[in-house]
Amino acid sequence: MIHFNADTRTFNLILHSSYYAFQADADGHLVxxxxGPRPANSDELLISGNAGYETSNFHRDQQTRRDELITFGDVVYHEASLKVNFPTLPATLSPEEAPHLPIRDVRLRYVSHTIVTDARPGLAPEHGQPTxxxxxxxxxxxxxxxPVQPFRVTLCYRLTPEHDIIERWLELENSGDAPLTIEQCSFGTLHLPNGVSELTSVAGAWGREFTTQRERLSIGLRIIEHRGVLTSHAANPFVLLNRPGQAWEESGTVYFGALAFSGGWRIAVEQLPSLDVRLHPGYNPVDFELTLPPGKTHITPALxxxxxPNGWGGASRRLHAFAQNxxxxxPPRQPAERPVLYNSWEATYFDLSVAGQIELARKAAAMGVELFCVDDGWFGGRRHAHAGLGDWTVSRDVFPDGLHPLVAEVQRLGMKFGLWVEPEMVNPDSDLYRAHPDWVLHFPGRPRTENRNQLM
Incomplete structure (x- = not known):
């Protein structure tokens, strides 16, 4: 449920066993x-509105105010979720101020809100199949x-109440006549209750993937990031946070977040001297620049x-259920459970033959396998790891009569047939690369960068 109190300009997002609340204060800040958790079987709105924050001679309110989107501007010197370069002066300034260009000060104020049922974040799954x-x-x-720059931001909150999930994303709009440059962009700012300072993340390498890292935050900035073009076992865009010593696998309050984005990403976790904890999850600002042309809108992926309230395991189950549902x-004809799969790679590597694969298929069928998959080596000149990747035609050296005899036998045994492919990679020693060397990622005039004898 989404509830708005017009008198206090307070928003309450009520989910199955949790709530999220913020307010447009008297100055238009969205605070x-x-x-956190809410009492079981309670329909009461837990917060009616009181956007208080610390102010003193030593802490300006801009530093401790819990803005729903912390922007780079004013005198904010802690981490920001959004930085924008404006190339022109606001209409209120005289041309004498031009030496100060570009202006990087962003101050956002509440204008209005709507509740809709058809919003989608950027890069939302477009697989064309029902869920x-x-x-x-x-x-x-x-x-x-x-108030003075031609820049609008829509903060989006999509609720999946039964799984206690909120998807947050931004829609950045250039309403002016000149391009804007987005220098840094998280998909929202998350504020955690004071004392939630135990951080869990996962990282690793081949053979030790998803190693749990659990640590106590200190004052300052902790960065979890990946600078490549895809999420890998080296780092994963996912965090858990809880009070130290007050969460376990099946009990305790745990906050969680995951990015629906697998490019260059970063999750910045900051604990202030006031012990407030903030998260800034989004695009990795390293070598990042997003040009927003006049009249255009950029929609970020979702956080x-x-x-x-059920510990780390409860967080995992909520995310699993959300993804599955x-x-x-x-697809309508897809079984409720995924088929039991056998992959032939470890048994044969590149030493493929029709007879050998049929023998494996018969053994797999006897074990109850439902999907038999032939791995690397079925195509082109792919007899080893140094050549042939990218030439996706059946190798007549391995399968003289094509794949049909093997497919027919696999299906006769009552299994489905599958093929391994890696379409994004290519060997330099391949017909595809020799015909289209310009298709791979590279810097002009530089040697191509290879990894595992492959180009991307």
């Missing part, structure tokens, strides 16, 4: 009020405007976040 749950979900869209494709 976070609270996020297990096609129920429309409500999205709160809160419009903010810079998927929530609260579990709302993200993964579920």
């Amino acid at each position: 976070h009020l609270g996020w 297990a749950n096609a129920t429309s979900r409500k999205t709160l869209r809160v419009l903010l405007q810079d 998927v976040c929530g609260v579990s 709302y993200v993964l494709p579920r």
Whole structure:
């Protein structure tokens, strides 16, 4: 449920066992009020509005105010979620101010809000297939405007109440006549209750993937990031946070967040001297620049976040259920459970033959396998790892009569047939690369960068 109190300009997002609340204060700042578990079987709105924050001679309110989107501007010197370069002067300034260009000061104020059922984040799954749950979900869209610059930001909150999930993303709009440059962009700012300072993340390498890292935050900035073009076992865009010593596998309050984005990403976790904890999850600002032309809007991917009152395991189950019901494709004829799969790679590597694969298929069928997959080596000149990748035609050296005899036998045994492919990679020693060397990622005039004898 999304509830708005017009008198206090307070928003309450009520989910199955958690809530999230914020308020447009008297000056138009969108200020976070609270996020956490709510009493079971209670329909009461937990927060009616009181956007208080610390002010003193030593802490300006801009440093401790819990803005729903912390922007680079004013005198904010802590981490910001959004930095923008404006190439022109606001209309209120005289031309004498031009030496100060570009201007990087962003100050957003509340304008209006709407509740819709058809909003989608950027890079949302477009697999064209239905999902297990096609129920429309409500999205709160809160419009903010810079008072002097032609720049508008819509903060989006899509609720999946049964899984205690909120998807957050931004829509950045250039309403002016000159291009803007986005220098840094998180998909929102998350504020955690004071004392939530134990951080869990996962990282690793081949053979030790998803190694749990659990640490106590200190004052300052902790960066979890990946600078490549895809998420890997080296780092994963996912975090858990809880009070130290107060969460376990099946109990305790745990906050969680995951990015629905697998490019260059970063999650910045900052603990202030006041012991407030903030998260800035989004695009990695390293070598990042997004040009926003006049009249255009950029929609970021989503930050998927929530609260579990059932420990780390409860957080995992909420994310699993969310992905299974709302993200993964579920074609009408697809069985409820994935088929049991056998992959031939470890048994044969590149030493493929029709007879050998049929022998493996018969053994797999006897074990109850439902999908038999032939791995690397079935195509082109791919007899080893140094050549042939990218030439996706059946090798007549390995399968003189094509794949049909093997496919027919696999199907006769009652299994489905599958093939391994890696379409994004190519060997330099391949017909594809010799015909189209310009197709791979490279810097002009530089040697191509190889990894595992492959180019991308």
